[in-house]
Amino acid sequence: MNFANLFKIAVKALSNNKLRGFLTMLGIIIGVASVITMLAIGQGSKRSIQAEISEMGSNMIMIRPGGDMQGGVRLDADDMESLKLQDLEDISNETRYVNHVSPMVNSSGQAIYGANNTPTTIYGVNTDYLEIRRYKVAEGDTFSEQDIRTAAKVCLIGQTVADELFTDGNSPVGKVIRFGTIPFRIVGLLESKGYNSMGMDQDDLIIAPYTTVQKRILAITHLQEIVCSALTEGYTNRAIDEITEILRTNHRLKESDEDDFSIRSQQELSSMMTSTTDMMTVLLAAVAGISLLVGGIGIMNIMYVSVTERTREIGLRMSIGAKGRDILAQFLIESILISVTGGLIGVLLGIGAALVVNHVAAFPIYIQPWSVFLSFAVCTLTGVFFGWYPAQKAAMLDPIEAIRYE
Structure with a gap:
Protein backbone atom coordinates (compact mmCIF):
# COMPACT_ATOMS: atom_id res chain seq x y z
CA MET A 1 0.00 0.00 0.00
CA ILE A 53 25.26 46.19 31.89
CA SER A 54 26.35 47.56 28.53
CA GLU A 55 24.67 50.86 29.41
CA MET A 56 26.68 50.93 32.65
CA GLY A 57 29.84 50.28 30.64
CA SER A 58 30.50 46.61 29.83
CA ASN A 59 34.26 47.30 29.61
CA MET A 60 34.41 49.15 32.93
CA ILE A 61 37.06 48.20 35.50
CA MET A 62 36.79 49.18 39.17
CA ILE A 63 39.84 49.40 41.43
CA ARG A 64 39.38 49.69 45.19
CA PRO A 65 41.74 49.46 48.17
CA GLY A 66 41.99 45.97 49.60
CA GLY A 67 41.46 45.12 53.25
CA ASP A 68 44.65 44.86 55.33
CA MET A 69 45.55 43.19 58.61
CA GLN A 70 46.64 45.34 61.53
CA GLY A 71 47.13 43.78 64.96
CA GLY A 72 45.30 40.66 63.82
CA VAL A 73 42.23 42.66 62.75
CA ARG A 74 41.25 42.92 59.09
CA LEU A 75 40.43 46.52 58.22
CA ASP A 76 37.58 47.48 55.97
CA ALA A 77 38.58 48.50 52.45
CA ASP A 78 36.99 51.92 53.02
CA ASP A 79 39.48 52.57 55.82
CA MET A 80 42.49 51.92 53.61
CA GLU A 81 44.42 54.71 51.88
CA SER A 82 46.43 52.63 49.43
CA LEU A 83 45.23 54.33 46.23
CA LYS A 84 47.03 57.56 45.41
CA LEU A 85 46.96 60.11 42.61
CA GLN A 86 50.29 58.68 41.39
CA ASP A 87 48.53 55.37 40.76
CA LEU A 88 45.95 57.20 38.69
CA GLU A 89 48.60 58.98 36.62
CA ASP A 90 50.62 55.81 36.01
CA ILE A 91 47.56 53.84 34.92
CA SER A 92 46.65 56.66 32.55
CA ASN A 93 50.16 56.99 31.09
CA GLU A 94 51.61 53.48 31.10
CA THR A 95 48.79 51.17 29.98
CA ARG A 96 48.06 50.11 26.41
CA TYR A 97 44.65 48.52 26.90
CA VAL A 98 43.01 51.21 29.06
CA ASN A 99 41.02 53.90 27.27
CA HIS A 100 39.72 56.21 30.01
CA VAL A 101 40.68 56.59 33.68
CA SER A 102 38.93 58.50 36.44
CA PRO A 103 39.50 58.83 40.18
CA MET A 104 36.49 58.54 42.45
CA VAL A 105 35.69 59.82 45.91
CA ASN A 106 32.15 60.01 47.19
CA SER A 107 30.06 61.12 50.11
CA SER A 108 26.42 60.71 51.04
CA GLY A 109 24.43 63.64 52.32
CA GLN A 110 21.56 66.03 51.86
CA ALA A 111 21.18 68.12 48.70
CA ILE A 112 19.25 71.34 49.37
CA TYR A 113 17.63 73.97 47.18
CA GLY A 114 15.35 76.50 48.84
CA ALA A 115 12.76 74.62 50.88
CA ASN A 116 13.39 71.33 49.05
CA ASN A 117 15.93 68.70 50.00
CA THR A 118 16.72 65.10 49.11
CA PRO A 119 19.25 62.48 50.30
CA THR A 120 21.74 61.61 47.58
CA THR A 121 25.40 60.83 46.88
CA ILE A 122 28.01 63.16 45.44
CA TYR A 123 30.74 61.58 43.31
CA GLY A 124 34.05 63.33 42.84
CA VAL A 125 35.47 62.36 39.43
CA ASN A 126 37.20 63.78 36.38
CA THR A 127 35.85 64.39 32.88
CA ASP A 128 36.59 60.80 31.74
CA TYR A 129 33.98 59.45 34.16
CA LEU A 130 31.09 60.35 31.86
CA GLU A 131 32.68 58.33 29.05
CA ILE A 132 33.37 55.36 31.29
CA ARG A 133 29.83 55.22 32.72
CA ARG A 134 28.27 56.36 29.43
CA TYR A 135 26.47 59.31 30.94
CA LYS A 136 25.39 62.05 28.56
CA VAL A 137 24.64 65.68 29.33
CA ALA A 138 21.05 66.54 28.45
CA GLU A 139 21.31 70.23 29.24
CA GLY A 140 24.20 72.58 29.95
CA ASP A 141 27.78 71.29 29.90
CA THR A 142 30.28 69.33 31.97
CA PHE A 143 32.94 70.88 34.21
CA SER A 144 36.40 71.59 32.79
CA GLU A 145 39.98 70.62 33.62
CA GLN A 146 40.38 74.14 35.01
CA ASP A 147 37.50 73.45 37.42
CA ILE A 148 39.33 70.30 38.58
CA ARG A 149 42.64 72.14 39.09
CA THR A 150 40.99 74.93 41.10
CA ALA A 151 38.60 72.62 43.02
CA ALA A 152 35.68 74.70 41.73
CA LYS A 153 32.31 74.31 43.41
CA VAL A 154 30.44 73.20 40.28
CA CYS A 155 28.48 70.04 39.59
CA LEU A 156 26.21 68.03 37.31
CA ILE A 157 23.05 66.47 38.70
CA GLY A 158 20.97 63.44 37.78
CA GLN A 159 17.32 63.62 36.79
CA THR A 160 16.08 62.22 40.12
CA VAL A 161 17.87 64.96 42.07
CA ALA A 162 16.53 67.59 39.65
CA ASP A 163 12.96 66.31 40.07
CA GLU A 164 13.22 66.38 43.87
CA LEU A 165 14.81 69.83 44.17
CA PHE A 166 13.23 71.71 41.26
CA THR A 167 9.58 70.82 41.59
CA ASP A 168 8.46 73.78 39.47
CA GLY A 169 9.91 72.12 36.37
CA ASN A 170 12.34 74.95 35.62
CA SER A 171 15.82 74.21 34.28
CA PRO A 172 18.31 73.58 37.10
CA VAL A 173 21.31 74.73 35.04
CA GLY A 174 22.90 77.81 36.55
CA LYS A 175 21.14 77.38 39.91
CA VAL A 176 23.09 77.01 43.16
CA ILE A 177 22.33 74.09 45.47
CA ARG A 178 23.96 73.05 48.72
CA PHE A 179 25.40 69.67 49.53
CA GLY A 180 25.53 69.77 53.30
CA THR A 181 26.95 73.23 53.86
CA ILE A 182 28.92 73.53 50.60
CA PRO A 183 27.29 75.51 47.76
CA PHE A 184 27.55 74.07 44.23
CA ARG A 185 26.60 75.77 40.97
CA ILE A 186 24.88 73.38 38.56
CA VAL A 187 26.59 73.45 35.15
CA GLY A 188 24.76 70.50 33.58
CA LEU A 189 21.85 68.07 33.82
CA LEU A 190 22.51 64.41 32.98
CA GLU A 191 20.32 62.36 30.65
CA SER A 192 18.14 59.89 32.53
CA LYS A 193 19.38 56.28 32.66
CA GLY A 194 16.73 54.86 35.01
CA TYR A 195 17.23 51.88 37.27
CA ASN A 196 19.83 49.21 36.57
CA SER A 197 19.38 45.43 36.87
CA MET A 198 20.26 45.56 40.59
CA GLY A 199 17.54 48.11 41.38
CA MET A 200 19.90 51.07 41.74
CA ASP A 201 18.64 54.47 40.58
CA GLN A 202 21.35 55.69 38.21
CA ASP A 203 19.90 59.20 38.19
CA ASP A 204 20.12 59.77 41.95
CA LEU A 205 23.57 61.38 42.02
CA ILE A 206 25.61 64.55 41.87
CA ILE A 207 28.87 64.62 39.93
CA ALA A 208 31.57 67.15 40.84
CA PRO A 209 35.34 67.57 40.33
CA TYR A 210 37.16 65.03 42.51
CA THR A 211 39.44 67.73 43.91
CA THR A 212 36.40 69.62 45.19
CA VAL A 213 35.00 66.58 47.00
CA GLN A 214 38.43 65.65 48.36
CA LYS A 215 39.26 69.08 49.76
CA ARG A 216 35.93 70.69 50.61
CA ILE A 217 33.82 67.71 51.77
CA LEU A 218 36.02 64.75 52.77
CA ALA A 219 39.32 66.51 53.61
CA ILE A 220 41.41 63.64 52.23
CA THR A 221 44.26 63.27 49.72
CA HIS A 222 43.90 59.59 48.82
CA LEU A 223 41.40 58.05 46.40
CA GLN A 224 38.54 55.79 47.42
CA GLU A 225 38.33 54.17 43.99
CA ILE A 226 39.72 54.35 40.45
CA VAL A 227 37.44 53.49 37.54
CA CYS A 228 38.74 52.69 34.07
CA SER A 229 37.46 51.45 30.75
CA ALA A 230 39.31 48.94 28.57
CA LEU A 231 39.66 49.64 24.85
CA THR A 232 36.98 46.99 24.26
CA GLU A 233 35.31 44.35 26.41
CA GLY A 234 37.64 41.76 24.87
CA TYR A 235 40.71 43.59 26.23
CA THR A 236 39.40 43.73 29.81
CA ASN A 237 41.60 40.92 31.17
CA ARG A 238 44.74 42.36 29.55
CA ALA A 239 43.95 45.77 31.00
CA ILE A 240 43.50 44.22 34.45
CA ASP A 241 46.90 42.50 34.16
CA GLU A 242 48.55 45.82 33.25
CA ILE A 243 46.87 47.66 36.11
CA THR A 244 47.82 44.93 38.60
CA GLU A 245 51.49 45.12 37.57
CA ILE A 246 51.55 48.94 37.86
CA LEU A 247 49.88 48.99 41.30
CA ARG A 248 52.07 46.23 42.73
CA THR A 249 55.16 48.12 41.54
CA ASN A 250 53.91 51.45 42.92
CA HIS A 251 52.98 49.91 46.26
CA ARG A 252 56.33 48.08 46.47
CA LEU A 253 54.76 44.69 47.01
CA LYS A 254 56.97 41.60 47.03
CA GLU A 255 56.07 38.50 45.05
CA SER A 256 54.95 36.82 48.27
CA ASP A 257 52.75 39.78 49.30
CA GLU A 258 49.03 39.83 48.65
CA ASP A 259 47.55 42.70 46.64
CA ASP A 260 46.56 45.68 48.78
CA PHE A 261 43.89 46.50 46.22
CA SER A 262 41.02 44.69 44.50
CA ILE A 263 40.04 44.86 40.85
CA ARG A 264 36.58 44.01 39.55
CA SER A 265 35.16 44.31 36.06
CA GLN A 266 31.70 44.55 34.56
CA GLN A 267 32.66 41.50 32.51
CA GLU A 268 32.62 39.42 35.70
CA LEU A 269 29.19 40.77 36.60
CA SER A 270 27.95 40.12 33.07
CA SER A 271 29.22 36.52 33.14
Missing part, protein backbone atom coordinates in the same frame (compact mmCIF):
# COMPACT_ATOMS: atom_id res chain seq x y z
CA ASN A 2 1.46 3.39 -0.94
CA PHE A 3 2.09 6.25 1.44
CA ALA A 4 -0.71 8.46 0.04
CA ASN A 5 -3.35 5.85 0.84
CA LEU A 6 -1.91 5.26 4.29
CA PHE A 7 -1.97 9.01 4.93
CA LYS A 8 -5.64 9.26 3.83
CA ILE A 9 -6.61 6.36 6.08
CA ALA A 10 -4.81 7.96 9.04
CA VAL A 11 -6.50 11.33 8.46
CA LYS A 12 -9.91 9.67 8.15
CA ALA A 13 -9.35 7.69 11.36
CA LEU A 14 -8.46 10.86 13.26
CA SER A 15 -11.38 12.84 11.78
CA ASN A 16 -13.79 10.17 12.98
CA ASN A 17 -12.66 10.90 16.57
CA LYS A 18 -12.03 14.65 16.52
CA LEU A 19 -12.57 15.32 20.23
CA ARG A 20 -10.40 12.41 21.32
CA GLY A 21 -7.70 13.50 18.87
CA PHE A 22 -7.79 17.07 20.17
CA LEU A 23 -7.60 15.98 23.80
CA THR A 24 -4.63 13.78 22.90
CA MET A 25 -2.95 16.78 21.23
CA LEU A 26 -3.57 18.96 24.28
CA GLY A 27 -0.54 17.63 26.17
CA ILE A 28 1.70 18.33 23.17
CA ILE A 29 0.13 21.77 22.64
CA ILE A 30 0.66 22.81 26.27
CA GLY A 31 4.19 21.35 26.31
CA VAL A 32 5.38 23.11 23.16
CA ALA A 33 3.69 26.41 24.10
CA SER A 34 5.23 26.28 27.59
CA VAL A 35 8.74 25.59 26.29
CA ILE A 36 8.61 28.43 23.75
CA THR A 37 7.13 30.91 26.26
CA MET A 38 9.62 30.02 29.03
CA LEU A 39 12.61 30.21 26.67
CA ALA A 40 11.37 33.55 25.30
CA ILE A 41 11.09 34.99 28.82
CA GLY A 42 14.49 33.57 29.85
CA GLN A 43 16.29 34.87 26.78
CA GLY A 44 14.49 38.21 27.04
CA SER A 45 15.69 38.60 30.63
CA LYS A 46 19.24 37.68 29.63
CA ARG A 47 19.33 40.23 26.81
CA SER A 48 17.78 42.90 29.02
CA ILE A 49 20.46 42.37 31.70
CA GLN A 50 23.23 42.41 29.10
CA ALA A 51 21.85 45.65 27.63
CA GLU A 52 21.70 47.28 31.08
CA MET A 272 27.65 35.88 36.55
CA MET A 273 24.29 37.33 35.59
CA THR A 274 24.30 35.52 32.24
CA SER A 275 25.07 32.15 33.84
CA THR A 276 22.30 32.71 36.39
CA THR A 277 19.70 33.57 33.73
CA ASP A 278 20.85 30.63 31.58
CA MET A 279 20.37 28.27 34.53
CA MET A 280 16.90 29.66 35.22
CA THR A 281 16.00 29.36 31.53
CA VAL A 282 17.10 25.71 31.48
CA LEU A 283 15.10 24.98 34.63
CA LEU A 284 11.99 26.67 33.23
CA ALA A 285 12.35 24.83 29.93
CA ALA A 286 12.87 21.51 31.76
CA VAL A 287 9.72 22.02 33.81
CA ALA A 288 7.80 22.94 30.66
CA GLY A 289 9.32 19.93 28.87
CA ILE A 290 7.60 17.61 31.35
CA SER A 291 4.36 18.54 29.60
CA LEU A 292 5.80 17.09 26.38
CA LEU A 293 6.52 13.84 28.20
CA VAL A 294 2.97 13.76 29.56
CA GLY A 295 1.66 14.49 26.06
CA GLY A 296 3.74 11.63 24.65
CA ILE A 297 2.35 9.23 27.22
CA GLY A 298 -1.12 10.44 26.25
CA ILE A 299 -0.40 9.63 22.60
CA MET A 300 0.80 6.13 23.52
CA ASN A 301 -2.31 5.54 25.62
CA ILE A 302 -4.70 6.67 22.88
CA MET A 303 -2.87 4.66 20.22
CA TYR A 304 -3.21 1.55 22.39
CA VAL A 305 -6.94 2.23 22.66
CA SER A 306 -7.14 2.80 18.92
CA VAL A 307 -5.34 -0.49 18.17
CA THR A 308 -7.69 -2.37 20.51
CA GLU A 309 -10.82 -0.75 18.99
CA ARG A 310 -9.70 -1.49 15.43
CA THR A 311 -8.39 -5.00 15.91
CA ARG A 312 -10.97 -6.52 13.54
CA GLU A 313 -10.27 -3.81 10.94
CA ILE A 314 -6.55 -4.67 11.15
CA GLY A 315 -7.34 -8.37 10.70
CA LEU A 316 -9.53 -7.71 7.63
CA ARG A 317 -6.86 -5.52 6.00
CA MET A 318 -4.20 -8.16 6.62
CA SER A 319 -6.45 -10.88 5.21
CA ILE A 320 -6.76 -8.99 1.90
CA GLY A 321 -3.03 -8.48 1.51
CA ALA A 322 -1.88 -5.66 3.82
CA LYS A 323 1.57 -6.42 5.24
CA GLY A 324 2.73 -5.83 8.81
CA ARG A 325 4.82 -2.86 7.71
CA ASP A 326 1.71 -1.26 6.16
CA ILE A 327 -0.17 -1.56 9.46
CA LEU A 328 2.91 -0.26 11.32
CA ALA A 329 3.16 2.74 8.95
CA GLN A 330 -0.56 3.53 9.25
CA PHE A 331 -0.58 3.79 13.04
CA LEU A 332 2.78 5.53 13.08
CA ILE A 333 1.44 8.15 10.66
CA GLU A 334 -1.57 8.70 12.95
CA SER A 335 0.73 9.19 15.93
CA ILE A 336 2.97 11.62 14.04
CA LEU A 337 -0.05 13.55 12.73
CA ILE A 338 -1.31 14.03 16.26
CA SER A 339 2.06 15.26 17.56
CA VAL A 340 2.87 17.47 14.54
CA THR A 341 -0.56 19.10 14.52
CA GLY A 342 -0.34 19.64 18.26
CA GLY A 343 3.17 21.01 17.77
CA LEU A 344 2.03 23.57 15.17
CA ILE A 345 -0.81 24.75 17.41
CA GLY A 346 1.59 24.82 20.38
CA VAL A 347 4.10 26.97 18.45
CA LEU A 348 1.43 29.53 17.59
CA LEU A 349 0.07 29.48 21.15
CA GLY A 350 3.58 29.79 22.65
CA ILE A 351 4.50 32.80 20.49
CA GLY A 352 1.15 34.39 21.26
CA ALA A 353 1.55 33.78 25.01
CA ALA A 354 5.05 35.31 24.96
CA LEU A 355 3.74 38.42 23.19
CA VAL A 356 0.89 38.71 25.71
CA VAL A 357 3.37 38.47 28.62
CA ASN A 358 5.46 41.20 27.00
CA HIS A 359 2.46 43.46 26.39
CA VAL A 360 0.52 42.92 29.63
CA ALA A 361 3.33 42.44 32.17
CA ALA A 362 5.92 44.55 30.29
CA PHE A 363 8.34 41.63 30.69
CA PRO A 364 11.22 41.50 28.19
CA ILE A 365 11.01 38.55 25.76
CA TYR A 366 13.11 37.28 22.89
CA ILE A 367 11.80 34.43 20.74
CA GLN A 368 14.75 32.58 19.28
CA PRO A 369 14.06 30.70 16.02
CA TRP A 370 16.01 27.67 17.26
CA SER A 371 13.66 27.29 20.24
CA VAL A 372 10.68 27.06 17.88
CA PHE A 373 12.39 24.53 15.60
CA LEU A 374 13.67 22.53 18.56
CA SER A 375 10.24 22.36 20.20
CA PHE A 376 8.67 21.28 16.91
CA ALA A 377 11.37 18.64 16.31
CA VAL A 378 11.00 17.27 19.84
CA CYS A 379 7.23 16.94 19.53
CA THR A 380 7.67 15.11 16.18
CA LEU A 381 10.16 12.70 17.75
CA THR A 382 7.74 12.30 20.67
CA GLY A 383 5.07 11.14 18.21
CA VAL A 384 7.44 8.60 16.64
CA PHE A 385 8.79 7.36 19.97
CA PHE A 386 5.50 6.95 21.79
CA GLY A 387 3.58 5.81 18.70
CA TRP A 388 6.08 3.12 17.69
CA TYR A 389 5.20 0.48 20.30
CA PRO A 390 1.39 0.55 19.79
CA ALA A 391 1.96 0.55 16.01
CA GLN A 392 4.37 -2.40 16.35
CA LYS A 393 1.78 -4.25 18.44
CA ALA A 394 -0.81 -3.69 15.70
CA ALA A 395 1.59 -4.92 13.02
CA MET A 396 2.32 -8.12 14.97
CA LEU A 397 -1.33 -9.15 15.30
CA ASP A 398 -2.33 -12.52 13.87
CA PRO A 399 -4.91 -11.89 11.09
CA ILE A 400 -7.12 -14.85 12.07
CA GLU A 401 -7.17 -13.91 15.74
CA ALA A 402 -7.75 -10.25 14.85
CA ILE A 403 -10.82 -11.06 12.73
CA ARG A 404 -12.28 -13.16 15.55
CA TYR A 405 -11.66 -10.39 18.11
CA GLU A 406 -14.86 -9.10 19.76
